[in-house]
C-alpha cells in the first residue's frame with residue numbers, strides 16, 4: 001500500500017514525502033520512500049539493497065571477499081524475526097530507587113512480532129539471566145495491530161548493587177519466542193537475541 005501520512009501528519013521529506021510504499025510484515029528496508037513508479041516484472045529488482053545488503057549471510061561468510069560468494073546465493077530479507085528491546089533503564093545507567101519502593105525497578109521497551117505472525121502476545125522480563133521471568137504489561141493490550149510494534153512496561157525486583165543485568169523476551173501470536181542469542185551474520189542484520197540492559201548500578205535514594 002502507499003502512504004501519504006504518518007501519525008495523522010503529511011509525510012516529511014526524510015520519511016518519503018510525497019508518497020511512500022508501506023509493506024506491512026516486511027522489513028522496513030522494502031518500504032520505499034519518494035515513490036515515483038512501480039514496475040511489475042518476472043525477475044527480482046537489481047537494486048543494491050535488494051541484491052547486496054539486507055541479507056542474512058551464513059556464518060562462514062566472515063569477510064567482504066567471502067561475502068561476495070554468498071550475496072547471490074542468499075534470499076533478500078522479507079519478514080523480520082520476533083524481537084524485543086529494553087529502552088529503560090539503558091545499559092550503563094545508574095538507577096536510583098525511591099526509598100519507599102526499594103528493590104522495584106521500572107523497565108520499559110518495545111517489541112515486534114515475526115513477519116505476519118503478530119501481534120506480540122507476551123513480553124517477559126528477567127533479572128536472573130532467564131531463570132525466572134516476570135510478565136510485562138503490553139501498553140495497548142488487545143488493541144495492538146497485527147504488524148504493529150508493541151510498547152511494554154514491567155516492574156521487577158532488583159536488589160541494590162553493581163553490574164546488574166535485565167533481559168527481555170517476546171512471544172508473538174504465531175508462537176515464535178525470542179531466543180537467548182541469534183547466530184552471528186556478516187552484516188549483523190535481523191539480530192533478535194534477548195533484549196538487554198547490562199552494567200546497571202542500582203542505588204537506594206534518601207528516605208522522604
Ligand SMILES: Nc1nc2c(c(=O)[nH]1)N[C@H]1C(S)=C(S)[C@@H](COP(=O)(O)O)O[C@H]1N2
Pocket residue numbers: 014015016028029030031032033034
Ligand atoms: N528510496 C529509498 N527508500 C528507502 C531507503 C532508501 O535508501 N531509499 N531505505 C530503506 C531502509 S533500509 C529503511 S530502514 C527505511 C527507513 O525508513 P524511515 O527513515 O522512515 O524510518 O526506509 C527504507 N526506504
Ligand SMILES: [Mo]
Pocket residue numbers: 028029
Ligand atoms: Mo535500514
